[in-house]
Amino acid sequence: xxxxKYAIEAWKESLxxxxxxxxxxxxxxxxxxxxxxxxxxxxxxxxxxxxxxxxLNEFKNWKYPPLEExxxxxxxxxxxxxxxxxxxxxxxxxxxxxDQVNDFIIPLLKEKPSSRKATITLLDPVEDSNMVKRDIxxxxxxxxxxxxxxxxxxxxxxxxxxxFGWPANIYQLFVLQDYVRKKxxxxxxxxxxxxxxxxxxxxxxxxxxxxxxxx
Amino acid sequence: METQNQxxxxxxxxxNSELSTSEIAEAIEKPEFxxxxxxxxxxxxxPEKIRKAKxxxxxxxxxxxxxxxxxxxxxxxxxxxEGKKGEKFFCLDLEEGEEILIDRVKRVTISKxxxxxxxxxxxxQKGIIYCLDxxxxxxxxxxxxxxxxxxxxxxxxxxxxxxxFSNINDSVTLNEFDAILKKNDLSQVTxxxxxxxxxxNDYGKKICCILNISGLEKQGEFLELMxxxxxxxxxxxxxxxxxxxxxxxxAFFEKLxxxxxxxxxxxxxxxxxxxxxxxxIGRAGPYTFDEGEWASYKKELYGKLKCIVCAQSTVIVDAxxxxxxxxxxxxxxxxxxxxxxxSLFSINSIQRRRSEELFSDIxxxxxxxxxxxxxxxxxxVRFWNYxxxxxxxxxxxxxxxxxxxxxAVDEFCLSEETIYKSCGxxxxxxxxxxxxxxxxVENIFSKAKYRKFTISNIKDFHKEDIKKIIxxxxxxxxxxxxxxxxxxxxxxxxxxxxxxKEIAFIMNNYKLPxxxxxxxxxKERDMDLKRFIEQ
Numbered sequence: 001x002x003x004x005k006y007a008i009e010a011w012k013e014s015l016x017x018x019x020x021x022x023x024x025x026x027x028x029x030x031x032x033x034x035x036x037x038x039x040x041x042x043x044x045x046x047x048x049x050x051x052x053x054x055x056l057n058e059f060k061n062w063k064y065p066p067l068e069e070x071x072x073x074x075x076x077x078x079x080x081x082x083x084x085x086x087x088x089x090x091x092x093x094x095x096x097x098x099d100q101v102n103d104f105i106i107p108l109l110k111e112k113p114s115s116r117k118a119t120i121t122l123l124d125p126v127e128d129s130n131m132v133k134r135d136i137x138x139x140x141x142x143x144x145x146x147x148x149x150x151x152x153x154x155x156x157x158x159x160x161x162x163x164f165g166w167p168a169n170i171y172q173l174f175v176l177q178d179y180v181r182k183k184x185x186x187x188x189x190x191x192x193x194x195x196x197x198x199x200x201x202x203x204x205x206x207x208x209x210x211x212x213x214x215x
Numbered sequence: 216m217e218t219q220n221q222x223x224x225x226x227x228x229x230x231n232s233e234l235s236t237s238e239i240a241e242a243i244e245k246p247e248f249x250x251x252x253x254x255x256x257x258x259x260x261x262p263e264k265i266r267k268a269k270x271x272x273x274x275x276x277x278x279x280x281x282x283x284x285x286x287x288x289x290x291x292x293x294x295x296x297e298g299k300k301g302e303k304f305f306c307l308d309l310e311e312g313e314e315i316l317i318d319r320v321k322r323v324t325i326s327k328x329x330x331x332x333x334x335x336x337x338x339x340q341k342g343i344i345y346c347l348d349x350x351x352x353x354x355x356x357x358x359x360x361x362x363x364x365x366x367x368x369x370x371x372x373x374x375x376x377x378x379x380f381s382n383i384n385d386s387v388t389l390n391e392f393d394a395i396l397k398k399n400d401l402s403q404v405t406x407x408x409x410x411x412x413x414x415x416n417d418y419g420k421k422i423c424c425i426l427n428i429s430g431l432e433k434q435g436e437f438l439e440l441m442x443x444x445x446x447x448x449x450x451x452x453x454x455x456x457x458x459x460x461x462x463x464x465x466a467f468f469e470k471l472x473x474x475x476x477x478x479x480x481x482x483x484x485x486x487x488x489x490x491x492x493x494x495x496i497g498r499a500g501p502y503t504f505d506e507g508e509w510a511s512y513k514k515e516l517y518g519k520l521k522c523i524v525c526a527q528s529t530v531i532v533d534a535x536x537x538x539x540x541x542x543x544x545x546x547x548x549x550x551x552x553x554x555x556x557x558s559l560f561s562i563n564s565i566q567r568r569r570s571e572e573l574f575s576d577i578x579x580x581x582x583x584x585x586x587x588x589x590x591x592x593x594x595x596v597r598f599w600n601y602x603x604x605x606x607x608x609x610x611x612x613x614x615x616x617x618x619x620x621x622x623a624v625d626e627f628c629l630s631e632e633t634i635y636k637s638c639g640x641x642x643x644x645x646x647x648x649x650x651x652x653x654x655x656v657e658n659i660f661s662k663a664k665y666r667k668f669t670i671s672n673i674k675d676f677h678k679e680d681i682k683k684i685i686x687x688x689x690x691x692x693x694x695x696x697x698x699x700x701x702x703x704x705x706x707x708x709x710x711x712x713x714x715x716k717e718i719a720f721i722m723n724n725y726k727l728p729x730x731x732x733x734x735x736x737x738k739e740r741d742m743d744l745k746r747f748i749e750q
Contacts, residue, residue, distance in 0.1 A: 062630045063560060065638055069568060073640050078571065079586060084641040135641035165637030172639065201633070 003042040007170050008051040008215075010041050014162055015208050018200050032202040039160075039198035043191045049174045052167030055215045059207060064164075067171065074172040075179065084135035087172065090122040091142075101176075106183045109146050118144040123158075139169060144180060150189030153177040160195035163204045163211075169193060218243060218282045223291065226307050229572065233295045233306040233350040237417045238381060240279045247275060252377075255410075295350055300416065306350065333558040335530065343536045344555070345659050347499055347529040347595075348384050353565055354573050355384040357526035357595065358502050360493060364394040365521045369407045375521065375580060376411065380418045382577045388495035388502065388525065392424035392452075393431045401436045408444045415449030422449060423495040425485075428456040434467045438474065445478045451496045453483040458722035460487075461715060468718075469711035476709050476734040481702070483731045484718065490728035494698055495525070499655040500597050501698035501729060502526055505645070508591045520584050522577070524592035526697075528562050530555050531651050533660035535600035545616045552596065552620040556627045556646055559594040563644060592643070595697050596624075597651040603684075603691060604665035610687045617694050621648055647697025669736055671707035673717050676724075689726045700729050706736035 002017065004010040022034030043049075056064045077092035077099070079085075092099045100120040108115050120142050128136040141156040155173050160166055173191055181188050200208060221243045226232065234242075241248045254268035283305055286292040293308035338344040346352045359379060366372040372395075376387055389395075395404055411422050431437055444450060454471075461468055475482040485494040492509030495502045502525050504512070512523070532555070541547060566573060581588050601617075602608040628644045635642045653663055668681065675681055685701070692699045703721075705714065714732065721727060 062627075062634055063557065064634060065564075065640060069564070069640070070638060072568070073638070083567070084586060084590075087639050135636065137639065138637070139639055161633070161637035163637075164634045165639075168638035 001040040001042065003044070005044045006047065006051070007043050007049050007167070008055070010043050011052045011162075011166060011170075012212055012215075014039060014041055014166070014198065015200065016212060018162055018198060019205075019208065022199065024202070033199040034202065035197055035199040037196065037198075039162075039195045041166075041193050041195070043170065046174055046177075046188050046191070049171055050167075053171060055211060056164070056167060058215075059210075061207070065168070070168050070171055071175040074176050085127075085137055087122060087137065087139060090124065090137060091120060091176070094121075095124060095126070101180060102183075105144055105180060109144065109151075109180075109184055113146045116145070118146075138165065139172075142173070142176065144177075145189075146184065146186065147189065150187045151177060151181045151184060152189035152192070154192040154194065157193060157195045159197045160193070160199070161201070162195070162198050163200050163208055166193070166195075218279070219286060222279075222282060222286060226292070229354065230307055232354050233304050235302050235304050235418065236276055236280055236283065237302065239283065239305065240275055243279060244275055247271070251275070302417070304350075333561060334554040335558045338537075338551075338554075341536070341540060342660070343533050343540065345531045345533075345656070347531060347597075351384040352528060353562055355382055356524055356574065356577070356592075357383070357385040357529050358388065358495070358497055358524075359383060359522050359577070360388040360390050360495070360504075360525050361522045362517075362520065363389050363391050365518075366395075367398060369395065369399055369403055373407065373410055373414075376422075377414055378576050378580050379522065380414070380420055382574045383420060385499065385526070385529075386421040386423055386495065386497040386502070388493060389422060389424045390493050391430065392426050393437075396431065396433050396437060396440070401439055404440055405443055408440070408447055408450055412447035412449050420449070421451070421496070421498050423451050423453060423497070425453045425455055425493050425495060427487075428454060428460050428464060428467075434464070438467070438470050441471070441474055445474060445480050451481075451483065453485055453494055453496065455485040455487050455493070457487040458719050461719045461722065465712075465715060468715050472711040472714050472732075472734075473709070475732070476711075476737060479735055481731045481733050484722075484729070486722050486728050486730075488722070489726055494729045497526075498652070499529065499531060500595075500649050500651050501700050502595075502649075503698035503729075504591050505593070505647075505696065512591060516587060516590070520587055521581060522588065524577075524589050526595050526647075527566065527589075527592045528559055529595040529597060530559065531597040531599060531656065531660075533600060533656070534598050534602065535661045535664055538602075545619050548616050549620040549623045552624050553627060555596055556624045559596075559646060560627075560631060560644055563594065563642075567642065589643070593645040593647045593697060595647055595649055597649050597697075599651040599653075599656045599660050600662075600664050601650075603687060610683075614687065614690050614694070617648070617691070621694055648695045649697035650695060650699050669704050669706040670717070671705075672713065673720055676717070676720055685725055685727070692726065692728060698729060700731060701727055702731045702733055704733045704736050709734070709737045 002010055002013050004013060017039070018034055018036050022036050024032060024034055026032050050067060053064060053067065053070075072088070073083075074087045074091065076086070076088040079089045091101055094100055098104070105118050105120060108118055121140065122137045122142070123140040138157050138159045139155055140158050143154045145152045145154070153173050153176070155169065157169060160169065170191065170193065173193070177188055177191065222239060225234070225239065225242055251268045251272045254264060255272075280303070283292060283303070287294060287305075287308075290308050292305045295304045295306040297303055335344050339346065347357060361372070361376065361379075363372065366375065379387060395407070399407075414420075415422055426437075441452070444452070472482065483496065490503070490506065492504035492506055504525065537548070537551065541551065571578065577588065578585055602613040603610070624646050628646055631644045632642070668684075688699070688701050703717075718732065721730060
């Protein structure tokens, strides 16, 4: 487990850990990765949560999505037509039947603050357990625990690109935690991500080294 | 005042749009407009009723125009351009970031959101780049493909096409047009093509019908249809066929050649042995799909979708002007293309964020498959005067320069797709290269610099210089993954049998997936026997 106060420290430490301990393999799209299984990362503070994104924006070789777009993906219940899937509709309008946050998590935690049932799912077997489907959600489960007046959030990510993906994932979790926290009227607690496949691509190595050494 | 408020509301919802008088009339007076359209599309109708409907349509246009002119006088709207037949187009009379406060019954504020600053704007000012179309670059898609086989009723198909027009700025491809002929009689299809052509005229669009020769059962009826349809200036036909089929259907093709010769029209062929995904004609150039993606569409989605988006946004480059004003070297050309890729990416990002508002009509028409309609869409970079057949341009260097820049653009796209996917926003960024049509750029860009050849008979294809030029075009077809086109201009006597042999020769011997035959020179019997190949 990697436990740090700030997102930037946790990100850099996890990248270092994967480079040192990861096992090399070629994925189904023929890209070579280094991978570790079941990596748990904890962040104590939400302060400067966007620092990893700011660093990625320093590079001229790509354009990282704007924060507005990253947060819209998790908070909007509408599916933008050119996304293969979107987290928002899975959370707020799952199978067009249930708003998992407003109709379940928030009322549940208001009524039973110590509940262990405040879990939402994003993977939809009806839609995603499909051999030909290229893109299915990486973020599969989000859990909320309200303890000592603080809302803790844990995300299970089945496949996590730790260089490009994790900075956005942690920001999305922050946005969702903040949304629920405000509705409950409580403080923010810890943020955990549990990445079943935590990996980096070999073609990112040059940039990962720069992140570790220059920022 | 009510009508004016409705017009203002229309622009408030979509402040960047440019709308024609017809589009505004249709949006404001929808029930009346539909009633008139219905009356005009009735098969058997009293001529008096048609006159009445036309009169009503003209009255409606005048009424809307009256209010539009008032709004222009008030500096709320301005005339952005005049289309075909002098139809006026309107947009808000304000710059990005400005606001208009309209004090009427209720106070309305309209603001035009800031469009991002793009790294190609300088090139646009220099006339090196043209965005298709500048006024609707963000708000509209370039081209969509509609599956004719998904429609049983021509009225429904016509309604669907018209519904999509407001979200498109170039063309609509009707795939498997032969399916329409199977289900309807000749007079219905003729009438349908007439109406299509007329609506394209009103809305400034092009329609391209793709015919699979293998599926064309009523060949005689089709030739009858073509006698009339060939005159429709906004509707073109592409014959999707293979070398083997030319021989089997020789009588049909010979008649077709004569028909196109008599009308002095371009005859477009897609070689199905080389390229399976549909090839279509837009205003600015050809469109097609990625072969691998088309194969997966056929396997997984064919028969489920009524339409798919083919092209999202297009940038057209006057390469000759770039070479003369900027540079003619690989690195700078690559960097220039990366700036275009960067700009297209920014535009796509805006389209993504505002898609529900911008493409509402297409989305509404495809509600059940929203996530699939953009699944194969690409952005286009079209090149004009880029060096093919230029006498002073090393053709090997040309191919090298284009392949290096394409490689860099593809890498940029892959990086962005990886980033977006890893952020839980799996989207696509695909940029295809293609050529630009001379008729589209003639008043915008530099004069054509390429060599021209004419053809008189099959022996010309064995000449070394012709073979070389065609071979370099074969390489360009590989690079121009958004589609390319080669034109053969025929001179000499019209002998349909001979011309068919020449077409078969091209199909059998060269890797040219898409080409056209033009018979304009055949009439000029005094011309020398030369070949005329033009992009």
